[in-house]
Amino acid sequence: MKIMTCPLNGPRNISEFVYGGQVKAMPDNQNVSDAEWAHYVFYEKNDVGIVLEWWMHSPSSYWFIAERHNATDEIIRTYPADELFKQRVDFVANEGES
Amino acid sequence: MPLGLLKYGLSQDFPFEKDPDLPLPTDLKGQYDVVIIGGGGHGVATAYYLAKYHGITNVAVLEKGYLGGGNTARNTAVIRSNYLTPEGVKFYSESVKLYENLSNEFDFNIMYSQRGQLTLAHTDATVRAFRQRAEVNKHFGGRTELIDPTDIAELVPTLNLNPANLPVLAGLWHKDGATARHDAVAWGYARGATQRGVELHQLTEVTDVLVSNGRVTGVKTTRGDVNAGAVIQAVAGHSALLAQKAGFPLPLVAYPLQAMVTLPVKPFLTPLVSSSALHCYVQQTSRGEMVIGGGSDPYPLYNSRASLPLKESLISSAVEMFPFLSEMRLLRQWAGITDMTSDYSPIMGLSPVENYYIDAGWGTWGFKATPICGKTMAELVATGGKVPELIQPFELTRFDRFKQVNEMGATAASH
Numbered sequence: 001m002k003i004m005t006c007p008l009n010g011p012r013n014i015s016e017f018v019y020g021g022q023v024k025a026m027p028d029n030q031n032v033s034d035a036e037w038a039h040y041v042f043y044e045k046n047d048v049g050i051v052l053e054w055w056m057h058s059p060s061s062y063w064f065i066a067e068r069h070n071a072t073d074e075i076i077r078t079y080p081a082d083e084l085f086k087q088r089v090d091f092v093a094n095e096g097e098s
Numbered sequence: 099m100p101l102g103l104l105k106y107g108l109s110q111d112f113p114f115e116k117d118p119d120l121p122l123p124t125d126l127k128g129q130y131d132v133v134i135i136g137g138g139g140h141g142v143a144t145a146y147y148l149a150k151y152h153g154i155t156n157v158a159v160l161e162k163g164y165l166g167g168g169n170t171a172r173n174t175a176v177i178r179s180n181y182l183t184p185e186g187v188k189f190y191s192e193s194v195k196l197y198e199n200l201s202n203e204f205d206f207n208i209m210y211s212q213r214g215q216l217t218l219a220h221t222d223a224t225v226r227a228f229r230q231r232a233e234v235n236k237h238f239g240g241r242t243e244l245i246d247p248t249d250i251a252e253l254v255p256t257l258n259l260n261p262a263n264l265p266v267l268a269g270l271w272h273k274d275g276a277t278a279r280h281d282a283v284a285w286g287y288a289r290g291a292t293q294r295g296v297e298l299h300q301l302t303e304v305t306d307v308l309v310s311n312g313r314v315t316g317v318k319t320t321r322g323d324v325n326a327g328a329v330i331q332a333v334a335g336h337s338a339l340l341a342q343k344a345g346f347p348l349p350l351v352a353y354p355l356q357a358m359v360t361l362p363v364k365p366f367l368t369p370l371v372s373s374s375a376l377h378c379y380v381q382q383t384s385r386g387e388m389v390i391g392g393g394s395d396p397y398p399l400y401n402s403r404a405s406l407p408l409k410e411s412l413i414s415s416a417v418e419m420f421p422f423l424s425e426m427r428l429l430r431q432w433a434g435i436t437d438m439t440s441d442y443s444p445i446m447g448l449s450p451v452e453n454y455y456i457d458a459g460w461g462t463w464g465f466k467a468t469p470i471c472g473k474t475m476a477e478l479v480a481t482g483g484k485v486p487e488l489i490q491p492f493e494l495t496r497f498d499r500f501k502q503v504n505e506m507g508a509t510a511a512s513h
Contacts, residue, residue, distance in 0.1 A: 002405070015407050019397035035498045042349040042440055042497045046338035048400050070352075071400040 002073075006057040007064045007080045020054030023065060023084065029091065050076060102205045119206075119289045120165070126299055126321045130158045132479055133317055133326035135304045135340065137161025138170040139280070139465065140332040140457050142287040143472025144479070145296045151473075152480035155295035158326075159288075160319060162303035166284030169334040172402075172434030173465040174357050174391040175280045176370055176381070178215050180235050180242045180272040181507035182227070185491040186443060187238045189470060192488065194240075194274050196469035204286035208278045209384055213368045215275025216253065220264040220375040228270040231507055241273035254371055261418035264375050275370055277381065283468055307344040307454070314344065314454040328453045328479050335400075335435025337445075337458035346450045349497050350437040350459055353394035354401065356408050358431035360423070362386030371419065378415035380423075387429060390416045394436055394462065402433040436461045441502035446471070447478060447485045447493040455479060456494060463508055 002014040022044045027036050045051060048071045055078070056063045065084060067076040132148060134141045137159045148154040161167075177197055179190035201208050219225045228244055235242035247259055250269045259266045288298055299321070306318040307329065316325040333340050338350040363386050372379035377393045392412045395405065409431065417424045438461045439445060445459035457475050460467070474486045485493065491503050 001407070034500070038498045038500060043347050044349075044351055046342060046347060046350065046352075048339070053397075070398060073399055073401060073403070 004055070004066070004075055005078050006060075006062065007078055008062045009057055009060060012057065016058055018056045018058050020056055020063065023052040023054060026089070054081075100201050100205050100207050103207050119285060120298065121292050123299070124297060126158070126302065126319070126324060127297075128323070129325040130297075131156040131327045132330065133157075133324060133328075134159045134330045134332060135317065136168075136332040136334070137163075137165050137284075137288070137298060137300060138168050138332060138334060139166060139284045139287065139468040140334075140460070140471050140475070141330070142166075142284055142291055142298070143468050144330060144332065144457070144475040145298075145472075146287045146291040146294075147473045147476035148480060149291055149294035149296050152476060154480055157291075157296045158324065159291070159296065159298045160302045160304055160317070160324075161298070161300045162320075164300050165288055165298065166281055169434045169436070169460070169464060170280055170284050170468075172355075172357070172432055173280060173462075174379070174381070174389050175277045175383075175465060176215065176379070177210075177276040177278060177466045178272055178370075179240050179274055179466075180215070180217070180231055180270060181505055182231050182234060183443075183503050183505050183507070184234060184238065185503050186505045186507065187234055187240065189488055189492075190463075190466060191238055191240050191274075192473075193467050193470035194276070196473065197276065197278065200278075200283070200286060200469065204290055206282065206286040206289060208282040208286050210276060210278040211384060212274065212276040213370065214253075215272045215370040215372065216250065217270040217272070218250070218266045218371070218373045218375075219268045219270070220266060220373070222267070224374050225268045227506070228268060231270060235272070243271050245269045245271045254367065254369060256366060256420055256422070257371060258419055258421055261373065261376060262415070277370065277383070279384070280465060283465075287468075287472065304340070304343075307340070307451075309345055309451055309454070312450075313452040328455065330455045330457060330475060330479060332457040332475075334458075334460055334464060335437050337437045337456070341449070341456065341458070344449070344451050344454055348437075348445065348456070348458055348494070350439060350445075351398050352400050352435050353398050353438050354403070354433045355391075355394045355436045355462060356404060356412065356431065356433040357389065357391040358409070358412070359383070359387040359389050359429050360426040361429045363388070363426065367420075373415065373419055376415035376418060378412055378419065380416050380419055388416075388423065388426065394438065400435060402435055404431055404433060438462075440497075442505040442508035443503040444471075444492050445494050446475065446489045448483060449494060453483070455483075459492075461508065463505075
């Protein structure tokens with residue numbers, strides 16, 4: 001069985017976790033072109049190597065970040081998301097939008 | 099019956115020695131009109147139609163391994179057109195029509211066998227989705243209908259109608275569903291293409307794509323540089339990595355897809371049977387082996403390793419569907435790398451680089467599209483970049499315009 005270490009719950013079977021996509025820098029949602037937003041939504045880093053990913057421990061719904069090699073499947077490090085994200089992102093609709 | 103098969107049966111000596119299917123390897127030339135990267139089904143089919151319909155024969159197919167040794171050899175050889183979107187159904191229906199006549203066209207037996215494909219619905223929501231798929235399919239000339247559990251029991255008497263306590267409510271019965279020998283499809287196309295003058299270079303890896311002023315000029319290979327008027331990439335799981343060498347990204351994520359076969363037994367299962375809730379499909383090959391396949395791995399990886407949890411879940415689903423399979427022994431298991439798009443439709447057509455054409459995003463639906471894909475890609479290249487109507491919905495720029503073709507009829511999509 002492959003083991004992943006959850007920063008909150010410790011080492012667990014990988015079947016308890018859900019993959020949530022790569023960690024990507026979000027462009028400013030108020031001042032962004034459609035093409036830039038599309039790129040942010042649909043494109044991921046596609047090199048072979050270590051990638052930064054969102055994962056969730058499903059029984060506890062706890063989201064965290066993992067560094068994993070996308071060819072050897074080696075999990076290098078897992079840590080809470082607040083190591084990278086210090087500020088809250090608020091989505092506010094523009095005037096006139098519903 | 100193809101004439102070649104009859105001659106082979108009556109022949110006194112071993113015919114291959116006098117008449118090899120593929121020519122012996124030659125030197126790589128310095129210049130070709132068209133270079134196709136990837137000698138799988140899609141690549142050789144494109145070469146075949148370029149030579150056959152457009153008279154373009156100064157073509158090289160460059161393959162880093164051997165002919166049809168990548169995902170062409172790793173898929174589970176399902177041919178069907180019962181998709182959900184009109185764009186998808188029109189496209190895959192054309193492919194089914196081409197497949198039906200391939201053995202005769204090649205004079206080479208691809209072991210095409212139209213046995214019908216049955217997909218099981220276990221919830222009301224799936225039944226509704228299947229009704230829609232049946233109607234869309236019928237509208238575009240496919241043979242698909244919704245059938246009830248009584249008909250299913252008659253069609254597949256060995257099937258458990260309450261697998262994993264998920265009662266079968268209805269089935270999507272697709273009479274056009276078929277299977278074929280995947281190696282033979284690749285060999286048939288390669289033979290037809292090389293007979294018309296196309297060069298197939300195996301063990302020739304493309305290491306870089308040469309681009310100048312936004313236009314492709316050739317490729318670097320492990321056997322030297324090659325100039326090319328046009329370049330097509332058809333490399334399945336490695337599509338995004340290759341496109342980066344040409345200088346642009348593709349919206350793809352590479353997931354492994356695992357499958358397996360059992361030891362052969364006497365024929366008992368005619369249709370290809372798939373369960374929407376268990377994410378598992380089971381079919382019997384012409385050799386008697388039971389093929390078991392399902393969805394992709396739960397997270398991305400550029401590696402075709404096997405994982406025990408996925409094998410366990412696949413086997414337990416297959417045993418729920420056909421309980422006596424628990425008595426059988428596994429013969430082989432394998433994985434391939436699938437290049438998944440977020441909308442489960444392919445990416446075909448033009449790229450940001452002039453004269454560089456993409457055939458990618460084939461995820462779990464590449465084999466069934468081989469003939470139509472080759473035909474439309476050949477037309478695209480021969481016309482110098484005029485995108486055929488059938489593949490216009492699948493162009494790369496659809497993502498930038500938020501015009502995805504949401505193909506929830508794909509095997510990997512949850513229903």
